[in-house]
Amino acid sequence: MQGFAALFRELDEQRGTNAKVAAMADYFSRVSAADGAWAVYFLSGRRLKRLIGPVQLREWLTQMTGLPAWLVEETHQHVGDLAETVALMLEASTDSVAAADPGLAHWVETRIQVLRDCDDEQRRAAVTAAWRELDEAGRFLHTKLLTGALRVGVSQTLVERALAQASGLPRPVIAHRMMGQWLPEPAFFEGLFDPRSGQEDASRPYPFFLAHPLEGEPAAALGAIDDWQLEWKWDGIRAQLVRRADAVYLWSRGEALITDTFPELIEGARALPADTVIDGEILAWRDHVLPFAQLQRRLGRKRVTRRFMNEVPVRLMAYDLLEADGEDQRTDPLQSRRARLETLMAPTGPPLMLSPLIEAPDWADLAARRDESRDRGVEGIMLKGRNTAYATGRPRGPWWKWKVSPLTLDVILLYAQPGHGRRANLYTDYSFAVPDGDRLVPIAKAYSGLDDAEIRRLDRWIRRNTRERFGPVRSVEPVQVFELAFEGIAPSSRHKSGIALRFPRISRWREDLGPGDADTLDQARALLP
């Protein structure tokens, strides 16, 4: 436990990625398999199911400190993070047993997971005992694990690099072994270090290869158009279809197994030969692609009825072949992968589809085709080098996404709320409104788009121009105008404005505009498709 707390602290303090990788590699090479498995689990962003809510933790903290509840709450707001508040507010324990470090696995299994079967009073006793026992770093980590939100500030890629360094194996091997569903058990950690490429789990997907956004015109940067395979950029759910032995598995890019959500795709995939892995996009489809909002209705359902499947039919748009006949195809050039994919797909039919290629004689023609994107219900164009391998991560060069320009609206800042982590005690979560007659209607929230200096300046402005406070939320004078950019707009019955924006973010702080210059609700409605 202390060993991992020390690693956490070091990762938190180091800014350079090489130093972070070195710290993790050092930890992985001397840790036990049991502790290592849990460390990989947490560092790669996986989390425990939350057993105790923040309200309860704060109540126990209040009891322990003997301070008034309002002061604990104000302090929590000032710090911006409950686990850190717990760590900083309690006394450093003087008689803490510095002797034996219980080890991360032992700690998680005997001090956290056992709480599942406890009643509230037992939980309170166990948690406060742990707080008393641990030092500041340990208290912080323990509370973070309890609330299920350990954000370590390292990406999965860095964890993979560290494991590659510690094991001496290539990173793609490690990356592949970390995919999919696995349990944080010693066998998993030992398996990561296994020098044989051996049998991998039948359901295991490959790491998704990602594209970079293309800024500006492609002509200058990308050379001859003939070197590029051109496809539409579909607005659905990126997915990997794994057909191995007798089973079919469907993985989303978030590495969630979504097999049960789309039974018709699983059924359709049986038309493919065994030991095939396809990369593609799940789309809601009736004659043509339907808006993402339709597809969203299919998500998060445990049971899918036949009726609902008919209401929102889906397709899998296949665009790459990662495994055929049980052989990894990823190092072959794209054009031969595509040729083989076409052969494999030929005997299949809906709900499987082959991503159509765009024929464009030159860049100017392609730009014209890109302008059709919004009418076609796609986000733009994908450009993939014909000779490129299916790589891991997001290196620049092989794949580009050339999206259509986003839609924009000029909106008015209405509410602000402090952020978390690096943005703790800064007002960084904003709600925006548009005028509708003489009232303001909230239309979107946005968290990103301003740079650090603008965030600080806006934070000061918010503090000086607060009208009302509702807990952590402040309403402000409705005078600041921001340009919001977003990818799509759809009618919504869940929003007061009757409109839902997709991926809204701040594109500019329009200090040159006053509230009278903002777009109105009618103008926003006019953007609806």
Next chain:
Amino acid sequence: MPIMAAPLIQPTRHGLYCAAGDFHIDPWRPVPRALITHAHADHARPGSDEYWSLRAGLGLMRRRLGGKAWLNAVDEGERLQFGPVSVSFHPAGHVLGSAQIRVEHEGAVWVASGDYKRDPDPTCAPFEPVPCDTFITEATFALPVYRWPAVQSVAADIHQWWHGNAANGRTTVLFSYALGKAQRLLAALPAPHPGPIYLHGAVAPLTQDYRDAGIELPSTHRVSEAPRDEDYGTALVIAPPSAAGSTWMRRFRRPALGFASGWMRIRGNRRRRGYDRGFVISDHVDWPGLLQTIEDTGAREILTTHGRADELVRYLGERGLYARPLATLYGDTEEDG
């Protein structure tokens, strides 16, 4: 329970004013007679006709207020009389020559404590609790998460960090407030040092003032006097936070950046500012020290200046004390803390 008599000290547009003795304490505009708690820029402002402050801080005061200012040196505990009001200065433990000002009139005793801390600091006289009826206190860090770690352990962390940087040929740049914090850090760093210590132009003269006042500090060099091609590979450089990101920093290759401040107690502050390391060391009183001090003075009435005044006032009120915030212009320098 409010005290019915007119307040002995109250804020005016010029600063905290004692009408009975006709003087101001740490005024923010020029006045005829200014009593100064300490030499930080938000407390010692130029332009007043005459100044009174502790003898130990006279050099710093002279530097802050200019050679022509009329300065009166006061010894610790010395009784001064301004009309019917008797006044004395007592150490506040904040920086060299920092004072609490005790004001007594018709049996009522007020203490204006300026900024203060209870932690040990070899560069200035330690805080002395002064019994009083009304205590004017800062509230810079008046929330229960602010409890300072032992200075020796923080100094050991800095030393270890410097040592690691020096071994890799990286210059260690430690940002800190130029008056007080910088000198306290110098005094606290355990010997032997991994390399030479350099001071920024804003830190060097104030450090000389400390030495002139008899405070023992390790030897230092001035960056401004170093040759252009100086090798800072193993050096520790102490600079004010305003130097971060300036062209002045370009002379150091791949510097490791640290910030020494009470604000570094909060992880979000550490990460947001983009320093490699934050060290929790403050010349202000922490939460336990603040409550202890209020108890030590025995005051029934607590007036708060700069910082988390609202929370402190409410908390003390619930504990049966009469507390309210005083409107002041202290703590406007962002680097303080």
